[in-house]
Amino acid sequence: xxxxxxETTARAMVAPNKGILxxxxxxxxxxxxxxxxxxxxxxxxxxGYRQTFFTAEGANENISGVILYDETLRQSISDGRTVxxxxxxxxxxxxxxxxxxxxxxxxxxxxxxxxxxxxxxERCQEYYELGARFTKWRAVYKIAEGQPSYACIIANAHALxxxxxxxxxxxxxxxxxxxxxxxxDHSIEACENVSQWAWSEVFQQLYYMNVNLEGMLLKPxxxxxxxxxxxxxxxxxxxxATVRVxxxxxxxxxxxxxxxxxxxxxxxxTEHLNAMNxxxxxxxxxxxxxxxxxxxPALAAWAGQEANAPAAQAAxxxxxxxxxxxxxxxxxxxxxxxxxxx
Ligand code: 5MM
Numbered sequence: 219x220x221x222x223x224x225e226t227t228a229r230a231m232v233a234p235n236k237g238i239l240x241x242x243x244x245x246x247x248x249x250x251x252x253x254x255x256x257x258x259x260x261x262x263x264x265x266g267y268r269q270t271f272f273t274a275e276g277a278n279e280n281i282s283g284v285i286l287y288d289e290t291l292r293q294s295i296s297d298g299r300t301v302x303x304x305x306x307x308x309x310x311x312x313x314x315x316x317x318x319x320x321x322x323x324x325x326x327x328x329x330x331x332x333x334x335x336x337x338x339x340e341r342c343q344e345y346y347e348l349g350a351r352f353t354k355w356r357a358v359y360k361i362a363e364g365q366p367s368y369a370c371i372i373a374n375a376h377a378l379x380x381x382x383x384x385x386x387x388x389x390x391x392x393x394x395x396x397x398x399x400x401x402x403d404h405s406i407e408a409c410e411n412v413s414q415w416a417w418s419e420v421f422q423q424l425y426y427m428n429v430n431l432e433g434m435l436l437k438p439x440x441x442x443x444x445x446x447x448x449x450x451x452x453x454x455x456x457x458x459a460t461v462r463v464x465x466x467x468x469x470x471x472x473x474x475x476x477x478x479x480x481x482x483x484x485x486x487x488t489e490h491l492n493a494m495n496x497x498x499x500x501x502x503x504x505x506x507x508x509x510x511x512x513x514x515p516a517l518a519a520w521a522g523q524e525a526n527a528p529a530a531q532a533a534x535x536x537x538x539x540x541x542x543x544x545x546x547x548x549x550x551x552x553x554x555x556x557x558x559x560x
Contacts, residue, residue, distance in 0.1 A: 224386055227433075228352075231282050231505075235546065237476060238282060238507035239508070239509075239538075241513070242509075243509070264293075268290055269301075270531050274535055277538060283312070313353060314345045315354045316353045317354075318334035319334070328365075332374060355392070357378055359374065366412060375422065379429060394420060394437065395437035397439050403447050404443075413438065417463070421467055440480070470502065479510055488541050489544075492547055495545060495546060516530040
């Protein structure tokens with residue numbers, strides 16, 4: 219492991235005005251997205267869609283890296299370049315999702331533990347050879363009566379830390395993603411309590427597994443009201459609660475926090491990030507690693523037609539620019555005026 223290289227890569231992933239595009243939908247998830255626009259999900263349609271992001275001119279101004287799925291890392295875009303090559307050519311770091319999904323946690327009604335540790339070292343070594351420079355593993359926690367359980371908290375934290383240590387050993391920066399789901403009628407206070415518990419355990423396990431904090435990133439949920447909670451916290455409340463919990467549990471040695479959007483609307487995800495960056499000084503970069511919040515308008519504009527690629531790219535670049543501005547707290551509602559081509 220080259221410690222210096224890991225730290226340099228981690229810092230590049232949260233460079234000023236930049237964030238990460240999460241395009242690592244597994245085959246089942248991308249099928250759901252394509253179903254929503256009536257497009258068949260095939261290997262060809264998946265790369266046809268995703269290459270609109272990889273080839274969007276100027277994306278590198280606000281996108282530092284892209285999280286890919288195994289299939290995509292091995293595919294080529296229409297001009298024949300491999301996906302890692304096409305990204306490298308414009309200075310965007312290729313990354314790879316290495317977990318194999320959230321699976322039922324025995325004895326814990328409906329809860330999951332994320333799997334994928336078997337053979338992880340060998341897969342990471344191959345991914346590095348294929349050009350990946352960072353990785354991602356997502357753990358999922360749901361809030362319900364008596365949940366998350368201690369078993370769910372401890373099993374997922376342990377797996378995240380084992381994963382992070384192996385990734386670093388293979389020269390890959392680990393993005394550690396403990397996601398407390400927003401689905402449910404719970405309050406923002408419940409989200410705050412559960413997130414603080416889950417993230418504290420994650421950092422405890424990262425310590426036990428000797429993970430180099432300077433060479434990793436955290437990808438958490440924001441502290442937010444449950445999606446069906448009658449009282450929805452304001453943008454300011456979300457920003458303050460999220461930074462408050464991060465301050466309690468995330469060591470300043472971690473270079474950056476790259477939030478997931480988790481089902482928030484694209485604009486709300488930008489507003490929340492912007493409000494956090496307006497709060498004043500914090501020891502880590504506060505950035506984004508959005509999937510749906512960066513892709514949703516582009517997916518709708520693309521609609522399965524290659525001819526719509528320019529419109530999809532314009533929609534994507536617009537969201538990337540808005541989130542880039544949110545990195546410095548300089549995003550404004552006026553920026554949402556529809557860009558040309560959308
Ligand atoms: C891109 O979505 C990923 C989906 O992975 P699975 O197909 O394995 O469920 C997801 O992990 C994503 O990287 C993050 O959750 C961020 O995406 P959102 O849409 O929450 O910003």
